[in-house]
Amino acid sequence: xxxxxxxxxxxxxxxxxxxxxxxxxxxxxxxxxxxxxxxxxxxxxxxxxxxxxxxxxxxxxxxxxxxxxxxxxxxxxxxxxxxxxxxxxxxxxxxxxxxxxxxxxxxxxxxxxxxxxxxxxxxxxxxxxxxxxxxxxxxxxxxxxxxxxxxxxxxxxxxxxxxxxxxxxxxxxxxxxxxxxxxxxxxxxxxxxxxxxxxxxxxxxxxxxxxxxxxxxxxxxxxxxxxxxxxxxxxxxxxxxxxxxxxxxxxxxxx
Amino acid sequence: xxxxxxxxxxxxxxxxxxxxxxxxxxxxxxxxxxxxxxxxxxxxxxxxxxxxxxxxxxxxxxxxxxxxxxxxxxxxxxxxxxxxxxxxxxxxxxxxxxxx
Numbered sequence: 568x569x570x571x572x573x574x575x576x577x578x579x580x581x582x583x584x585x586x587x588x589x590x591x592x593x594x595x596x597x598x599x600x601x602x603x604x605x606x607x608x609x610x611x612x613x614x615x616x617x618x619x620x621x622x623x624x625x626x627x628x629x630x631x632x633x634x635x636x637x638x639x640x641x642x643x644x645x646x647x648x649x650x651x652x653x654x655x656x657x658x659x660x661x662x663x664x665x666x667x668x669x670x671x672x673x674x675x676x677x678x679x680x681x682x683x684x685x686x687x688x689x690x691x692x693x694x695x696x697x698x699x700x701x702x703x704x705x706x707x708x709x710x711x712x713x714x715x716x717x718x719x720x721x722x723x724x725x726x727x728x729x730x731x732x733x734x735x736x737x738x739x740x741x742x743x744x745x746x747x748x749x750x751x752x753x754x755x756x757x758x759x760x761x762x763x764x765x766x767x768x769x770x771x772x773x774x775x776x777x778x779x780x781x782x783x784x785x786x787x788x789x790x791x792x793x794x795x796x797x798x799x800x801x802x803x804x805x806x807x808x809x810x811x812x813x814x815x816x817x818x819x820x821x822x
Numbered sequence: 823x824x825x826x827x828x829x830x831x832x833x834x835x836x837x838x839x840x841x842x843x844x845x846x847x848x849x850x851x852x853x854x855x856x857x858x859x860x861x862x863x864x865x866x867x868x869x870x871x872x873x874x875x876x877x878x879x880x881x882x883x884x885x886x887x888x889x890x891x892x893x894x895x896x897x898x899x900x901x902x903x904x905x906x907x908x909x910x911x912x913x914x915x916x917x918x919x920x921x922x
Contacts, residue, residue, distance in 0.1 A: 606898070607906055614898070615833045619874025632834075641833060648876040659876060667876070668835075695834065708834045724836045725918025739922050740895075741828055742880055743871075747835025748921065 570634065571600040571624060574642035581643070581678045582650065585769050586777050591649035598646065600624065602636055615641055617648035627698065631723045637697040639682060644675030644694070655783040662788045664746035669753040669792075672711060673776050677769045687761040687768040693717060712758040714751025731755050733789070733819035752818045753789055760796075760814030764807060771807055775799045793822040823856060823887040827912035828919070831897070832879035837919040840912060855911065859885055862905040864892045870900040881909060 575598045582588040590596040599621035604612045612625025615635035622645045624635040635641055648671050651657060657667035672694060680690045695708035704721035714729035729751030730736060736752065737745035757776060761768035779795045793815040800811040815822055828839040844852035864885060872878060878897040883905070885892045894905060901909055
């Protein structure tokens with residue numbers, strides 16, 4: 568309970584201090600979390616989710632997963648789904664759904680980097696490290712800088728299915744058209760942009776991505792996101808613009 | 823009877839699944855699976871997803887039997903009560919999947 572409370576507070580502070588946002592709805596909405604959530608059979612849930620109004624966290628099975636509240640970036644991710652529901656409200660299917668997941672990952676990892684005071688170059692870009700029982704085959708649930716490498720040949724998780732480039736874009740039905748899969752593509756664009764800019768990722772790259780979240784429409788594509796972030800980068804100068812363009816180019820999206 | 827199971831999504835986003843064929847399973851396991859399929863009430867194509875939730879796990883069960891195909895696509899919050907024992911059985915038999 569303390570973890571959910573503390574991490575929610577940290578995420579609230581992050582959005583307030585960095586972007587001037589007053590909670591999920593920007594109107595001071597209360598942050599409600601349910602913890603120790605079980606599945607329909609009463610077993611500990613091996614998941615965390617946003618139910619449209621609040622967060623819910625399971626305790627994991629103790630074999631592969633630990634408590635989902637352990638990870639600040641996971642809590643930040645779930646709360647960002649709440650922010651998204653009051654902003655771009657990206658449709659949770661296909662490419663717009665992958666952007667929905669992407670923004671949740673971006674602000675999830677930025678909350679953690681901000682809390683730790685980590686510059687982009689030194690920071691870890693791996694999400695969810697704390698919710699996994701350690702094993703040589705797993706480092707986290709996603710790697711934003713190197714999608715597809717967070718877990719490899721793991722007996723339970725298998726190999727990280729995220730693509731890192733549009734040439735490997737997933738087009739099937741699973742995962743609502745790959746919302747947690749294809750998010751690896753813009754995740755890498757963001758991580759590369761932030762590292763190219765240097766300094767602290769939440770200051771310039773984070774600002775651009777936050778402003779993009781406010782501007783994108785519910786059916787936005789990766790190309791739309793690239794164009795909007797590039798347009799916003801112009802406000803920060805040529806170096807920033809070049810870093811954003813190169814970040815998207817590295818994943819196969821030319822703007 | 824052939825039963826295909828796929829799990830995707832959730833906050834973790836990993837993929838799991840299994841393809842079972844009662845003609846090659848141990849008879850006790852095959853009988854259990856067939857009973858669970860009947861009890862699940864899955865007929866035709868059922869698709870039900872929660873509209874507002876994010877990071878729920880998604881499930882797909884496809885049943886092929888004597889030329890007929892039935893399927894269920896749902897998430898954690900929309901699994902029909904009668905199908906939960908079948909889902910639990912399939913999950914227990916599932917393993918990690920490579921991205922299709």
